[in-house]
Amino acid sequence: MTEADRNTGESAAQGRAPLSRRRMLGFSGASLLVGAAAGAGLDRVAAAEENRAPGADAIAFHGPHQAGIATPVQDRLHFATFDVITDDRARLVRLLKEWTAAAAAMTQGRPVGAGAVGGPAVAPPDDTGEALGLPPSRLTLTIGFGPTLFDKDGKDRFGLKARRPAALADLPHFPGDNLDPDRSGGDIAVQACADDPQVAVHAIRNLARLGFGVVAVRWSQLGFGKTSSTTPDAQTPRNLFGFKDGTENISGGDAAALDEHVWAGKGDGADWMAGGSYLVARRIRMHIETWDRTPLREQQDVFGRDKREGAPAGKAKERDKPDLSKMKPDAHVRLAHPDSNGGSRILRRGYSFTDGTDGLGRLEAGLFFIAFQRDPRTGFIRVQRNLATDAMNEYVQHVGSGVFACPPGVREGGYWGETLFA
Amino acid sequence: MRPASVLALTGVATVSLSLLSACGGDDGKDAGKGNGDAVAITATDSTCEVAKKDLKAGKTTFQITNKGSKVNEFEVTKPDGKVLSERENIGPGTTVDFVVNLQAGTYKLLCSPGQTGKGPTQDVTVTGAAAGAGDPRLTKAAEDYKAYVVANVDDTIAKTRRFAAAVKAGDVAKAKSLYAPSRVGWETIEPVAEKFGDLDPKMDAREADLKPEEKKDWSGWHLLEKALWVDGSVKGKEKYADQLIKDLEDLKSRLPGLAIDPVNDMAAGANELLTEVATGKVTGEEEAFSHTDLVDFKANVDGAKKIYDLLKPVVQEKDAQLAQDLDKQFANVEELLGKYAEGDGYVSYDKVGKADRKKLADAVNALGEPLSKLAGVIGK
Numbered sequence: 001m002t003e004a005d006r007n008t009g010e011s012a013a014q015g016r017a018p019l020s021r022r023r024m025l026g027f028s029g030a031s032l033l034v035g036a037a038a039g040a041g042l043d044r045v046a047a048a049e050e051n052r053a054p055g056a057d058a059i060a061f062h063g064p065h066q067a068g069i070a071t072p073v074q075d076r077l078h079f080a081t082f083d084v085i086t087d088d089r090a091r092l093v094r095l096l097k098e099w100t101a102a103a104a105a106m107t108q109g110r111p112v113g114a115g116a117v118g119g120p121a122v123a124p125p126d127d128t129g130e131a132l133g134l135p136p137s138r139l140t141l142t143i144g145f146g147p148t149l150f151d152k153d154g155k156d157r158f159g160l161k162a163r164r165p166a167a168l169a170d171l172p173h174f175p176g177d178n179l180d181p182d183r184s185g186g187d188i189a190v191q192a193c194a195d196d197p198q199v200a201v202h203a204i205r206n207l208a209r210l211g212f213g214v215v216a217v218r219w220s221q222l223g224f225g226k227t228s229s230t231t232p233d234a235q236t237p238r239n240l241f242g243f244k245d246g247t248e249n250i251s252g253g254d255a256a257a258l259d260e261h262v263w264a265g266k267g268d269g270a271d272w273m274a275g276g277s278y279l280v281a282r283r284i285r286m287h288i289e290t291w292d293r294t295p296l297r298e299q300q301d302v303f304g305r306d307k308r309e310g311a312p313a314g315k316a317k318e319r320d321k322p323d324l325s326k327m328k329p330d331a332h333v334r335l336a337h338p339d340s341n342g343g344s345r346i347l348r349r350g351y352s353f354t355d356g357t358d359g360l361g362r363l364e365a366g367l368f369f370i371a372f373q374r375d376p377r378t379g380f381i382r383v384q385r386n387l388a389t390d391a392m393n394e395y396v397q398h399v400g401s402g403v404f405a406c407p408p409g410v411r412e413g414g415y416w417g418e419t420l421f422a
Numbered sequence: 423m424r425p426a427s428v429l430a431l432t433g434v435a436t437v438s439l440s441l442l443s444a445c446g447g448d449d450g451k452d453a454g455k456g457n458g459d460a461v462a463i464t465a466t467d468s469t470c471e472v473a474k475k476d477l478k479a480g481k482t483t484f485q486i487t488n489k490g491s492k493v494n495e496f497e498v499t500k501p502d503g504k505v506l507s508e509r510e511n512i513g514p515g516t517t518v519d520f521v522v523n524l525q526a527g528t529y530k531l532l533c534s535p536g537q538t539g540k541g542p543t544q545d546v547t548v549t550g551a552a553a554g555a556g557d558p559r560l561t562k563a564a565e566d567y568k569a570y571v572v573a574n575v576d577d578t579i580a581k582t583r584r585f586a587a588a589v590k591a592g593d594v595a596k597a598k599s600l601y602a603p604s605r606v607g608w609e610t611i612e613p614v615a616e617k618f619g620d621l622d623p624k625m626d627a628r629e630a631d632l633k634p635e636e637k638k639d640w641s642g643w644h645l646l647e648k649a650l651w652v653d654g655s656v657k658g659k660e661k662y663a664d665q666l667i668k669d670l671e672d673l674k675s676r677l678p679g680l681a682i683d684p685v686n687d688m689a690a691g692a693n694e695l696l697t698e699v700a701t702g703k704v705t706g707e708e709e710a711f712s713h714t715d716l717v718d719f720k721a722n723v724d725g726a727k728k729i730y731d732l733l734k735p736v737v738q739e740k741d742a743q744l745a746q747d748l749d750k751q752f753a754n755v756e757e758l759l760g761k762y763a764e765g766d767g768y769v770s771y772d773k774v775g776k777a778d779r780k781k782l783a784d785a786v787n788a789l790g791e792p793l794s795k796l797a798g799v800i801g802k
Contacts, residue, residue: 122690209791213751
């Protein structure tokens with residue numbers, strides 16, 4: 001850094017409320033134009049639109065449940081888990097409050113703190129700025145607490161051990177698992193979903209920045225294409241195998257199904273979790289290249305669906321009721337179906353990922369599986385055990401894993417995890 | 423040193439600077455509001471007119487109008503000949519406001535049509551005392567820091583002399599043992615050393631950061647480092663040892679004229695020191711051949727800690743929480759570093775595994791984030 005770089009003079013006007021991204025809508029191009037005219041114009045027009053109503057594509061942050069679970073699935077994902085690197089409970093709570101304020105702002109299209117521009121020239125801005133000019137993009141931020149927050153190698157760092165819900169069970173080893181510890185676990189997880197990847201990445205980046213010294217990023221995952229839908233009218237998106245999977249997902253509008261299968265209830269064992277849900281994340285590597293050499297008939301047999309429509313074996317349309325007996329005994333849909341799992345249902349919100357190549361010339365690609373459920377023991381664990389004989393296992397490998405207790409939604413004035421730490 | 427310093431010499435850094443200027447919020451805020459106190463600057467492709475040449479110390483707004491056909495750049499150069507502040511990308515036909523904090527003295531204003539760094543200039547005289555410069559604790563802190571800089575430059579010169587003597591004697595083993603200690607004083611005050619933009623690359627450039635055409639002119643510590651650790655011989659490298667001493671002496675000779683600003687040099691310097699650690703030392707890039715990165719690491723942290731200690735009374739008053747966080751995170755980094763102490767120095771960084779490097783990186787981030795707030799708090 002040159003001296004000039006660091007001393008570019010101070011802001012002439014301070015104290016104005018930070019610009020919301022929404023108010024700056026339409027300037028994503030202008031803000032890239034380097035030059036005084038662009039800079040000055042940006043500010044003036046933004047000020048004129050100061051009173052604009054929150055955007056239609058902003059998802060409410062506060063409410064009885066956290067957003068990002070029943071919310072219609074957005075296009076993009078940035079999922080990150082953190083290790084808490086302090087034993088100071090009060091400091092952790094302070095961070096959760098700071099995070100909550102930042103999350104509430106970012107989901108509404110506003111920058112973090114005093115914003116990305118207009119502050120003192122000698123200080124780094126509170127917000128990192130790459131989402132300036134972008135709409136809220138239906139950003140949701142959903143927090144979850146991992147088993148190690150409650151009990152790490154027998155150590156009760158934050159006095160939470162007794163409050164660990166039984167439902168927050170350590171996931172057992174499933175046949176075929178090849179889990180990388182560097183892509184598994186974490187004390188805290190944050191799921192950022194948005195229709196614009198830059199908005200999702202901005203959110204995780206700013207939370208990580210606020211967290212330095214209290215938490216450290218353990219691993220994170222970008223997802224580029226949603227593989228499931230919580231809106232029954234919408235087409236089920238295809239995964240990287242080219243198939244529609246998860247057709248019988250729980251609808252975000254089906255309150256009864258959500259209450260029965262997704263939201264934890266009072267009396268479930270941990271009252272602080274009432275209104276919350278349990279998140280299971282699995283990084284599932286797909287052996288794309290061998291799959292692509294597999295004959296169409298076999299591909300369809302593996303899923304138990306046809307490739308064109310996504311129709312269950314022997315049926316015509318995707319949403320026709322499946323006849324499991326028409327599928328091969330080891331077909332994926334047959335084994336994963338609620339009828340094969342004592343009626344167990346989970347809400348899926350997974351994304352495809354491609355993290356470049358693996359050094360052997362193969363795509364480092366797959367499905368970042370995310371499921372929400374009322375109790376993983378009767379949800380994911382039950383279903384995944386049943387998938388031990390899944391024909392698809394020849395083409396997939398689970399390489400990362402995490403389970404997190406996502407507390408209920410935040411009331412106005414409250415903070416993430418308030419019911420746990422209060 | 424960081425790659426940016428090398429790039430700055432070649433002008434590449436202007437790209438990032440111009441982006442910063444465009445988004446910096448340092449102008450445009452008052453555009454259209456009218457600005458009675460602003461000093462009007464009228465630039466053309468060949469002239470640079472200033473409306474007023476006697477200015478009062480403190481925050482000064484220059485209102486620059488580009489009436490030329492080329493994109494212009496405006497620079498304020500301090501009495502000591504260094505650029506205080508600059509505003510780039512002033513398009514033809516546009517007017518921008520640019521705020522600079524001026525202390526008493528004579529300044530040169532430069533308009534640079536075509537942004538070449540050259541162009542017509544005007545001299546202005548600033549009198550009086552700038553508001554906010556009056557805090558005697560900050561003045562004292564700056565004086566103490568300058569003494570610290572001088573002491574560390576002296577230290578690095580003395581130790582580099584011994585290192586250079588070993589190089590010239592062809593004593594590879596001895597030179598290797600004296601290499602890292604010779605750099606400690608330098609690394610402690612590195613942001614100040616980097617203010618002398620011509621000297622820093624001569625002494626501290628890393629091979630990996632050089633452009634192909636710069637390689638023939640490479641000199642300094644890291645050239646000798648490579649010769650010692652990779653070639654195992656410093657034969658023919660004697661002249662670089664001499665040059666290093668000469669450059670350090672040159673640095674020392676310029677220190678008396680050096681003005682230290684508590685915000686822009688001290689607080690921002692502490693932040694830069696941690697940036698050095700985060701980008702160069704934790705990654706093991708700084709000492710690619712000798713792997714003595716942890717020695718530099720410690721020196722950078724010590725330099726930042728010194729600055730913080732000097733400014734601490736003011737920090738405690740203005741932001742007690744920040745002071746508390748910084749106390750804790752400095753202690754944390756020092757404790758962690760202590761685990762790697764070995765003899766007079768530290769374990770070779772190539773022996774520090776991935777998991778340990780992650781811990782160091784986490785600790786550096788944990789300290790760097792609150793430290794980045796120091797300048798804003800001191801400047802309040």
